[in-house]
Amino acid sequence: MSTVQQRKTVLIVDDTPDNITLLAGLLKDQYNTKVATSGATALQIVASSQVDLILLDIMMPGMDGYETCRRLKADPASSGIPVIFLTAKSQPEDEAKGRSVGAVEFLRKPVSPPVLFGYVAANLR
Template identity: 55%
Template sequence: MKTVLVVDDTPDSIMVLCALLKGRYDTRVAISGEAALRLLGAAPVDLVLLDAVMPGMDGYEVCRRIRANPATVAVPVVFLTAQSAPEDAARAVAAGASGHLAKPVEPALLLAMVERLLAR
């Protein structure tokens, strides 16, 4: 089973995403960018669902660090964020994101994106 890392500082968002992925994927959770990078260093994952706005290290910096690490450079990263302006999506792509979805996330769209990215 493929593993998805959910990175978000909001417990409600984590619960919703984990419930949506349950039975389809193994999930790991990090509540900060720093914790996400530690988890990625400890065990590989197949995809990261990443909040953009978090205290401390934001999602854009997390994504840049994922892309800078040879061990994680190929891991797809999808931003899930309340920031839905075109410039926010452009910033995510510039940081190395594979996708950008606005919260609240449409479950069918999220699952379709995850399945497409994990099929590679």
């Protein structure tokens, strides 16, 4: 098996291109990355390809991150994929809501690269 096949795939879901560029750049040396700019696109990618972990923005037009996570967790095919919320939201109730819909972690933007790497690695074990 080649190294590329052994690499885990992280789906980055964010409606801000700069955030996607930053996250994909941080993760590209250790992981395969896929990107989606909306919750609906994220659901399509997860339904059609292998994804091992999802980094999910909360505030997006259309379907927000909470609803995207709810739908992922409601589908047996994707319910086991760890979801880490990345958000500018900082209130305790935002984190509580994120965990209630199935997120395993809640990271605030701007994200610290060492913290991001730690959370991603821990949830892919």
